[in-house]
Amino acid sequence: MSLRTRLILLSSLWILLIVVVFNVSLYFYISASTTLNETKLLWKKAQIILRNPEIHDSSNWTKPELLEDFKEPDMMVRIIAPNRDVVAGISTHVQLSGYPVVFRSNYYTDMVNDFGFRMLFLQVPIYDDDRQIGQLELGKALNVVSEWMKQLGTGLVIATGGVLAFALISGLVYTQIIIRPIRELLESMKAVRRNRTFVTLSPKITSQKDELGKLGQTFNEMIEALREHDEKQKQFVADASHELRTPLTVIESYTSLLRRWGANDPALREEALQAIQAETSRLKGLIQALLRLAELERMEAEISFQPVEAVALMRETAGRLSVAFERDLVVDAADERIVCWGEPEPLKQLFVIVLDNAVKYSRRPVRIRLSRERSEAVIVVKDEGIGIPEADIPHLFERFYRVDKMRHRSSGGTGLGLSIAKQIVERHNGSIRIRSRETRGTEVEIRLPLAEESS
Structure with a gap:
């Protein structure tokens, strides 16, 4: 029925x-x-x-x-x-x-x-x-x-029959008005499934100030979100394919060169091996970054927050990177007991991404400042490196976006680090902002919610 x-x-x-x-x-x-x-x-x-x-x-x-x-x-x-x-x-x-x-x-x-x-x-x-x-x-x-x-009694019986007939007729009209937007919603869903296109409801339905209008607005918002997500997925696949194709093409070219000329030319063989090794390392880093993105998206429904000592975690991360890069990373904390509400591993990954970028593009010491403002922990990472052009700052968190493609290629960057960083911050209900001037350095400000015990 x-x-x-x-x-x-x-x-x-x-x-x-x-x-x-x-x-x-x-x-x-x-x-x-x-x-x-x-x-x-x-x-x-x-x-x-x-x-x-x-x-x-x-x-x-x-x-x-x-x-x-x-x-x-x-x-x-x-x-x-x-x-x-x-x-x-x-x-x-x-x-x-x-x-x-x-x-x-x-x-x-x-x-x-x-x-x-x-x-x-x-x-x-x-x-x-x-x-x-x-x-x-x-x-x-x-x-x-x-x-x-x-x-x-006869009149009341006739009146009852008349009311019943009127109820049936008015019910047909009334339900037609109610069912119309639901039917259009159903047809839109079928069209999305059948044609793989994102169809929205007409303003005639969504402009109504009732529950059906709100249902239509919610459906359109969902369709828009799906369309945006689909476009991002397509763009992501295209960008990932392009990024994967480049190192594979280089590896294939040098392999072919080795097969033809490498046996009789030691210098050429050494150049080819170095190029293959570099592109293989870059390919490995890119795949790891993609896996991290996929893991973050998979874990969206598995959030398990706990109190995290932000200062201790930052000192540990900075210490390891300082040894690895043989660089000075100075941590300055206004309060050693700044406790964030989040997950230790993703937060550690966030700190690694931000500090890694600061170390790669600056030859001077990197300074990290931790403080609290009201109910937020504020983490500022400042370097005195080459800086970023103002026109590029709005695009820094886009996947595979590079300020200088040759610079990123030489440093082994994938263009996914800041995208992963932003995803981690948003997952923790925080915010991240970058301020930079060319030749004057870059400052990354991260704000994370404090745990109740430290707020």
Whole structure:
């Protein structure tokens, strides 16, 4: 069963239930109200009869004219003796006279509904001084009320049927309005799956100020994110293919050269081997960087943060790089107890990337400053190297972007380091910013959230 059919049936049944409950309540309310009014009229009639002194003397009950003054159409009046004999009575309706004779010692009312024909009965005790000597019973055939209630019932049934028909028709229209954006959303999803294209919903749907409009906006935002991600993936594959192709082409060329001429030329053979080794190392570094990117993306759903001593981790990383590059890396911490909230290994990788870049492009000592500002740890890595052109700074975090392709090639760079660094920082809900001037050096500022114990 489709969603539209279910909505129509559920809404129609709900409306039908409301109408039926309302109509039944209205019917019984009107029935009870009319019965109560008729009961009050009978009670007043009984009071008028009981005001006659002859009624309270049983010797007068045999007089034929005793109740003649109270004769009315569709009315019955009778006096019942304690032995259940009807000792006096008048009736203008046969069915009223057929009502069973019962002697009661108290007040009593009864409504008889015989296949839609209503009869109302009232009994009132007759006293002689303080002794009950009989029971006055009045009966009234509610012909007008019965007919009116039949018409009311018929009208309510017709109204219920009309409401149900209206509910079905309006349900078709209403659900068409509701289902239209959902159907368009479904068709868009099918188009994305079938044609591998990113189709967005029309502004007619997304501009609505309701849940369906918000659903459409969210869908369009998701499609835009997928489109952007797809474009980045395509660009990444193209860039990675280009980067991998270059060293492989160099290796292939030198291998071919060795096969043809290397056996008889030691200098050429040495040059070829050095080139192959350099390109192999560069290829290895590129593959490792790609694997790190893939690992970071895979671990997005496996974040397990913990308190990390930023100063200790930075001193350890700087110490190892200082030995490896035989360079001075000066760590200056305003507070030794700066504790970040993150993962030790990715943060260590972040520090390595930033320090490695600073060491490669500067011959002077690199200075690292750690401090805290409010709820953030601030890490600043400053070098006095060759700097970066201002036009290149906005593109530094793009994958495979190189400020100077020849410089990066000679230093073994892949163009992925800062992209990985930014991904790590964003994963830790932090920020990274680079300030640089040519020939004046570069400053990298990293901000990471502090752990609660140190904030």
